[in-house]
Amino acid sequence: MAPTSETLTAERILEATEEVLRRHGPAKATVVDVARALGVSHGSVYRHFRTKAALREAVTKRWLDRTSEALAGIAADSGRAPEARLRDWLAALFEAKRRKAGDDPELFATYMVLTGESGTAVGEHIADLTGQLTAIVAAGVADGSFAAPDPAAAARAVFQATGRFHDPGYFREWELPGADDDFTAVTDLLLQGLRRI
Structure with missing residues (x-):
């Protein structure tokens, strides 16, 4: 039996949207396609997400989250x-971003x-990641293993310095020979710098 709007949740809509995007791509995927995949009217989808842009923003946020x-558990x-x-x-x-690019290239x-x-999803994602890094650096300052005078600034620097290994614009380089060695060399250098700041 097709779901009713009473059983329709934002999470189910986002799951269906992801599948529709995988099948049709962002240029052709519509809210009507999402509603059809769920067996509901497009009005039911709009009750949860007021616009197509809001739906796309929510599915992007879900993916980044x-x-x-x-x-977060590591941090x-x-x-x-x-x-x-x-x-x-x-x-x-690095591994999470590489896996996303390699496991499902269409998505x-x-x-x-x-x-x-x-x-706002990308900016919030970056703020969350640099916040996690700040917590790690601050813990290192607190226990004396890092000598960073400003943990937040150090965390932003670490994030920027490692961009080649997590910025999606570099995804074609992630599987090249030597990528893992380059990652290790950059990480070692950053850790050495944090200890000597």
Whole structure:
């Protein structure tokens, strides 16, 4: 039986939207396609998301939040040394972005378009990630393993310095020979710098 608007949730709409985007791409996917996939009227979808742009922004945020949530556990693990947390956090970010690009290239291409048109989702995602990095650097300052006078500034610098390994614009380089060695070299250099600031 087709779902009714009473059983329709924002999460179900986002799941269906992701599938529709995968099938049709961002240029051809419509709210009507999403509604059809759910077996409801497009008005039912609009009750949850007032515009097509709001729906696309929400699905982009959901996609980006998956990465943020996976990294949050590493950042918050106060039982581990900050240096190990920072190294693991950067490696997990690189791997998450690489996996998104390699495992589902059609959906990744779709999200490249969506993040380019995103209102606030990308900025919020970057703020969340640099906030997690700030917490790790601040923990290192607190225990004496890092000597960064401004943990937030150091975290932004680390994020920018590692951009080649998480900025989607570089996704074609992520599988090149030597990418892992380059990542390790950059991470080692950054950790050395944090210890000597």
